[in-house]
Amino acid sequence: MIRVASNMIPDALINSVTRLNLRQQQLQNQAATGLRVQNPEDDPTAMRRVLDLQAEASSIAQYEQNIAQLKDQSTASYNAMQSLKTISDRAGEIATQADSTKSSQDLATYAAEVTQLIQEAAQIMNSKYQGDYLFGGTLSDRAPFVLATNADGQVTSVTYEGNTSVAQAEIAEGVTLSAVPVGANSSGTGPQGLITDSRTGADFFNHLISLQNNLLAGNTAAINGTDLPALQNDEENIISQIATTGALQARMDAANNIAQNRAASLDKLISSQADADMATVMVQLSETQTAYQAALASGAKLLNLSLLDYLT
Amino acid sequence: MSIGLFGTLGMAARALQTQQAGIEVAGHNLSNVNNPAYARQRLSVATSTPVVTDVGMQGTGVQATGVQQIRSQLLDDQIQSETSVSSYWNAQQQALQFAQAGLGEQIDSTTTSDGSSTQQGIAQSLSDLFSEFQNLSTQPTSLAERQVLLMKAATLADQFNQVSQRLDALRASLNSSVQTDVTNANQLLGDIANLNNQIITSEISSGLTANDLRDLRQQKIEDLAQLTNVSVTQQANGGVNLTIGGVLMVSDQNVLDTLQADDAGGGQWLVKAATAGTTLALTGGSIAGEIDARDGPVATLAAGVDQLASLLIGKVNSIHADGYSLTGSSHEDFFTGADAHTIGVNPVLLNNPALVQASGTDGAVGDNAVALALAQLGTQAQTALNNQTFSQAYNQSVAAIGQSLASANSQVSNQQTVQQMLEQQRSSVSGVSIDEEMASLSIFQHAYEASARLMSVVDQMLDALVNIQ
Numbered sequence: 086m087i088r089v090a091s092n093m094i095p096d097a098l099i100n101s102v103t104r105l106n107l108r109q110q111q112l113q114n115q116a117a118t119g120l121r122v123q124n125p126e127d128d129p130t131a132m133r134r135v136l137d138l139q140a141e142a143s144s145i146a147q148y149e150q151n152i153a154q155l156k157d158q159s160t161a162s163y164n165a166m167q168s169l170k171t172i173s174d175r176a177g178e179i180a181t182q183a184d185s186t187k188s189s190q191d192l193a194t195y196a197a198e199v200t201q202l203i204q205e206a207a208q209i210m211n212s213k214y215q216g217d218y219l220f221g222g223t224l225s226d227r228a229p230f231v232l233a234t235n236a237d238g239q240v241t242s243v244t245y246e247g248n249t250s251v252a253q254a255e256i257a258e259g260v261t262l263s264a265v266p267v268g269a270n271s272s273g274t275g276p277q278g279l280i281t282d283s284r285t286g287a288d289f290f291n292h293l294i295s296l297q298n299n300l301l302a303g304n305t306a307a308i309n310g311t312d313l314p315a316l317q318n319d320e321e322n323i324i325s326q327i328a329t330t331g332a333l334q335a336r337m338d339a340a341n342n343i344a345q346n347r348a349a350s351l352d353k354l355i356s357s358q359a360d361a362d363m364a365t366v367m368v369q370l371s372e373t374q375t376a377y378q379a380a381l382a383s384g385a386k387l388l389n390l391s392l393l394d395y396l397t
Numbered sequence: 398m399s400i401g402l403f404g405t406l407g408m409a410a411r412a413l414q415t416q417q418a419g420i421e422v423a424g425h426n427l428s429n430v431n432n433p434a435y436a437r438q439r440l441s442v443a444t445s446t447p448v449v450t451d452v453g454m455q456g457t458g459v460q461a462t463g464v465q466q467i468r469s470q471l472l473d474d475q476i477q478s479e480t481s482v483s484s485y486w487n488a489q490q491q492a493l494q495f496a497q498a499g500l501g502e503q504i505d506s507t508t509t510s511d512g513s514s515t516q517q518g519i520a521q522s523l524s525d526l527f528s529e530f531q532n533l534s535t536q537p538t539s540l541a542e543r544q545v546l547l548m549k550a551a552t553l554a555d556q557f558n559q560v561s562q563r564l565d566a567l568r569a570s571l572n573s574s575v576q577t578d579v580t581n582a583n584q585l586l587g588d589i590a591n592l593n594n595q596i597i598t599s600e601i602s603s604g605l606t607a608n609d610l611r612d613l614r615q616q617k618i619e620d621l622a623q624l625t626n627v628s629v630t631q632q633a634n635g636g637v638n639l640t641i642g643g644v645l646m647v648s649d650q651n652v653l654d655t656l657q658a659d660d661a662g663g664g665q666w667l668v669k670a671a672t673a674g675t676t677l678a679l680t681g682g683s684i685a686g687e688i689d690a691r692d693g694p695v696a697t698l699a700a701g702v703d704q705l706a707s708l709l710i711g712k713v714n715s716i717h718a719d720g721y722s723l724t725g726s727s728h729e730d731f732f733t734g735a736d737a738h739t740i741g742v743n744p745v746l747l748n749n750p751a752l753v754q755a756s757g758t759d760g761a762v763g764d765n766a767v768a769l770a771l772a773q774l775g776t777q778a779q780t781a782l783n784n785q786t787f788s789q790a791y792n793q794s795v796a797a798i799g800q801s802l803a804s805a806n807s808q809v810s811n812q813q814t815v816q817q818m819l820e821q822q823r824s825s826v827s828g829v830s831i832d833e834e835m836a837s838l839s840i841f842q843h844a845y846e847a848s849a850r851l852m853s854v855v856d857q858m859l860d861a862l863v864n865i866q
Contacts, residue, residue: 090437090828091430093821100817123504125497125799126806133796135504136520140788143524144776147531154535217538217763223756225538225763250758252765254535258776261769359504392835 091391098384105377112370121361131358138358142351144258145344151254152341156334159264161214163330166279166323172206173289173320180296180313185305196239196300203240203293207232210268210280220268220279221247229268230280230290239297243290245269251276256340264333266326279326280319287322288315399450400457402862406855408445408458412848415442418461419841423834430834434616436468436827438608466608472823473615474629479819480619481626481681483812488686490809492571493802496695499563501556502795519560519702520795522553523788527775533755534772537765538723543750547742554732554740557706561737564699571691572666576658578624578684579668583655585621586639586646589614593636594650600635607635625656625668626681642677644670665692694801699737701794706737708781712774720754720767727754 115121122128122135179195187195210220211228221229229247234240249270253261263276270278280289292315299307400408422440429435445460502518529546536542592614599607614637621627621639630638632649639647646654657671668684669676679685710732717731729752734740746752757766775786782790 088825090824091831092828093824120504125502125795126802129796129799129803132799133792136792136795137789140524143528147528151531151535223758223761223764248761252537252763392832396835
């Protein structure tokens, strides 16, 4: 038979009460935070996964931000292209209407309107987004198109001051794209030029200047024979850029959807690694509480008793 | 012939003395009921020498023969060695808890995947830095993004500094614990030698066991076992020999050698034998726990954080150096410093954020080649980090310290169970029971009354004899 010394009961009581208290504190903490893992020591493997998943979630959240930024930029460039197309439409109308039936007076009026259109187009092409010129390639700190006029106010030339490279940003790991075309690209490679592109033969400003000059000179044959088809070619280039921008936006939307889905599934993964199962926690907590109460109650009864109570 | 009335009177007197001694021993036990070092004592009694009479051998009553201590040497030895193990893991647990807290990585229930998390450790700051490089790549001319980037980079640098400072402080405090423990251990060696002396002297002169002194010595040995693993050899003369790490430290009343804390270089304090001069390979006790935590998980963590910081400085700077700023300047470093202690953001950039070099082409401020390359650094596996990204490498360090702490936690809890079981067993053998002592008080009291009655009966008989007329 095991002998029980007087201090064994209080010692054992203190041990079990301490252990139960610790367990209660842990369970209470899990219930209050909803987390099974809080510190690395709780479950190092899960902690590692959660930290990795959080890093991934953070980079995905950043891709979503990049996409939003690129989309804003692309919307600004899309609006500019739309305005450019309106100008191109009007120039096409003028080129069609300026036939041999029109008086030189009428042609001069058209010429003045074309001058205005050139000025307007140059202004659009020099538009800024967040302080940067949109269509100057990476030389975004200077106006990409510079107009020269003669004493009569007619435009003599429009020169492109930008370059033919664009900044690309990541929309997913390793996937980069650029939201805007460059203003002009005569190199035959690289991003498409919106106004001038040697691959499609587009040269909008020079064709408008030629239209303006031919109108002033009354050279309707050249207008019909050369300027009109050239301007139609320019318009096709602009329309193709608008279509490209639309496709880009669709691609960004798709990338955004993928990022959002991935973020949602990462949330679930993090939760499955770190979250406590509330039902289990609550059941365990109430079990521990019962044990704690039992230990205290039985201990309190035993501690008061000894042979001393019965000896007189 | 019998022992006679006077003989019987002597028998009653001896019985009274014996019962009184029983009461005294029970009182001593009761007084020490709460003394954890105390082992209960028992009065041993025997019949006194019989006398040969006409009717045969006749008893002459009782006499107390000694006071015995109820102790189990086996349990004492086990408790002493388990104490060393417990205390080793306790020291590790404590050190690793500091290291874990120093990292400040905690999962927060309000943490969400959209980056708006409230936890602020290096893990989050690393993600923030690369996010800001991304933001700069989408707006390469923005001054505002540059400012935010520099702020986030400075936060990360501060956190690297803080973590390495905390780990340094932990190392320093572990070293000073080693020194304090060594001082205490030497004090205990002296105390035990002194007790050996008293025990040997008193046991030789009286031929009896010095119970209470032995209790005290056992307690000192267990205190010493908390600091270092010690092997104890009982000697025939009642003394004990203590050997620590293979070096004989105490023999009888002599302290032959002491411990000495010794800086092995680079703040790596170890323990050697002061006289023998050998470095002691301790395997248990808080001193070994402190040394092993310092040179093990804590050192690995500090090295990992330093390596991460120095690689980050190198990679970011080498990409950044080739870039061009908003003003067209180039070849400026992004980070300064060489490791986690010294990492900082280049003050030139902090003073003028426009000098952050995001562009890859001279003069083209809208170019973002460098910002993009920096942003992509965040998801690139680094050969020097075992093909992990910066974040993954750091997360691995966090998980590693967590793993060490978790295993220390489970060792501590296992040891507690073992220790408690042994202590209960020892209490069962050596602990004082109030009930038992109260019972023996009653027993001795009644026996005392009975012996006193014997004396009074013999007295009456003598009275009757003397007054015969």
